[in-house]
Amino acid sequence: MSYDLVLRSTRVVTPRGERPATVCVTDGRIMAVTDHDATPDGPVTDLGDLALLPGLVDTHVHVNEPGRTEWEGFASATRAAIAGGVTTIVDMPLNSLPPTVSVPALDVKRRAADGAVHTDVGFWGGAVPGNAGDLAALHRAGVLGFKCFLVDSGVPEFPPLDPPALDTALRAVDALFIVHAENPDDISAAPPSRRYADFVASRPPNAETTAIARVLDAARRAAARVHILHLSSADALPLIAAARDAGVSVTVETCPHYLCLSAEEVPDGATEYKCCPPIRDRANQDRLWAGLVAGVIDCVVSDHSPSTPALKRPPSGDFAAAWGGISSLQIGLPAIWSSARRRGYRLIDVVRWMAQRPAEIAGLGTKGRIAPGSDADLVAFAPDEPFVVDPTALRHRHPVTPYAGRTLHGVVRDVWLRGQPVSPDGPPRGRLISGSSR
Numbered sequence: 001m002s003y004d005l006v007l008r009s010t011r012v013v014t015p016r017g018e019r020p021a022t023v024c025v026t027d028g029r030i031m032a033v034t035d036h037d038a039t040p041d042g043p044v045t046d047l048g049d050l051a052l053l054p055g056l057v058d059t060h061v062h063v064n065e066p067g068r069t070e071w072e073g074f075a076s077a078t079r080a081a082i083a084g085g086v087t088t089i090v091d092m093p094l095n096s097l098p099p100t101v102s103v104p105a106l107d108v109k110r111r112a113a114d115g116a117v118h119t120d121v122g123f124w125g126g127a128v129p130g131n132a133g134d135l136a137a138l139h140r141a142g143v144l145g146f147k148c149f150l151v152d153s154g155v156p157e158f159p160p161l162d163p164p165a166l167d168t169a170l171r172a173v174d175a176l177f178i179v180h181a182e183n184p185d186d187i188s189a190a191p192p193s194r195r196y197a198d199f200v201a202s203r204p205p206n207a208e209t210t211a212i213a214r215v216l217d218a219a220r221r222a223a224a225r226v227h228i229l230h231l232s233s234a235d236a237l238p239l240i241a242a243a244r245d246a247g248v249s250v251t252v253e254t255c256p257h258y259l260c261l262s263a264e265e266v267p268d269g270a271t272e273y274k275c276c277p278p279i280r281d282r283a284n285q286d287r288l289w290a291g292l293v294a295g296v297i298d299c300v301v302s303d304h305s306p307s308t309p310a311l312k313r314p315p316s317g318d319f320a321a322a323w324g325g326i327s328s329l330q331i332g333l334p335a336i337w338s339s340a341r342r343r344g345y346r347l348i349d350v351v352r353w354m355a356q357r358p359a360e361i362a363g364l365g366t367k368g369r370i371a372p373g374s375d376a377d378l379v380a381f382a383p384d385e386p387f388v389v390d391p392t393a394l395r396h397r398h399p400v401t402p403y404a405g406r407t408l409h410g411v412v413r414d415v416w417l418r419g420q421p422v423s424p425d426g427p428p429r430g431r432l433i434s435g436s437s438r
């Protein structure tokens with residue numbers, strides 16, 4: 001047969017390993033992964049020694065449109081994603097207005113995204129007090145699962161669930177529940193301060209451990225599927241591993257900032273490092289890496305959560321006053337790859353953490369792998385090329401990021417979305433993913 005697109009590389013990263021191969025694409029799908037020196041019928045692009053990766057799947061992105069589009073938006077977020085080798089994002093249900101907690105709210109969001117997106121985009125729904133009766137319909141309407149908080153979310157229109165409400169939500173629909181697990185009783189109000197240590201102290205590791213224990217317990221009782229969002233404290237790893245061994249259906253993510261940045265390096269007043277739960281110390285970071293490598297942590301996703309620069313970097317440098325959220329959609333791949341290679345890990349590991357596992361957890365069966373039958377979402381990547389993070393080169397709406405000025409390795413050269421070449425400056429070729437039709 002004749003293929004639409006044929007890509008050849010000495011470093012094709014497949015689920016079975018990295019090897020010289022030729023990837024053959026028709027109608028947006030990978031049809032075959034053949035020998036490097038095969039001569040399939042179709043236009044061949046030889047990528048030489050550039051690595052060919054599956055497009056990354058970032059299941060934790062706050063797009064904030066509509067309602068807080070001045071923070072970020074579908075066009076700018078997905079341009080940044082493409083520039084960073086991410087070809088699928090899943091949008092979080094909060095910080096937009098309205099939050100995605102009902103079918104009409106999902107419709108509003110889909111209308112905002114439709115025609116504007118450069119990646120494929122899926123949606124999480126939200127579970128908030130009082131909407132348990134809406135969850136089944138929202139799931140049928142296409143959300144991939146439901147996010148809830150056990151602690152103040154940072155925005156008043158998305159309140160947390162108390163323990164009885166969590167139980168009710170978990171029983172309301174057979175879907176994945178993704179949980180921001182911090183226990184409010186273990187958190188104190190951060191004092192006004194330019195010192196990062198004062199902020200970290202207000203959100204100690206046991207706030208995560210206690211909340212995660214509660215989530216695991218609730219999941220066990222309801223026989224529900226749960227996913228722990230943005231794990232920061234490695235103290236919770238044994239608890240999670242034990243629950244999984246005991247049959248609880250739990251998956252876990254962490255984020256580039258917890259694996260690449262540490263509390264010791266945060267300058268006074270550098271509120272671009274603020275997020276919740278917080279970035280902790282280097283010893284904790286080493287234990288998170290161990291949890292990731294051991295598979296207790298399944299995946300690495302950005303938790304890209306920008307705001308306006310005025311909210312993110314108040315002139316006072318006060319950590320208590322600053323918005324909690326880090327922008328890294330465009331930088332996650334080189335950030336993680338730079339740390340991973342230094343620690344002796346390989347591209348196949350990064351692809352498992354940032355493409356394959358997130359796709360599997362979100363139920364995106366055709367995403368996240370270079371294999372016959374998968375969508376031809378592909379990234380040509382120069383893994384050994386260094387660059388300095390230049391905020392003016394970021395395509396996020398606001399270039400405020402703690403990675404500014406850092407030297408990283410790994411440059412995204414070319415991206416294909418369902419077999420079509422795409423770039424941040426090209427036309428938006430993304431599609432909206434509906435969980436009910438995937």
Ligand SMILES: [Zn+2]
Nearest residue numbers: 060092303305
């Ligand atoms: Zn988030």
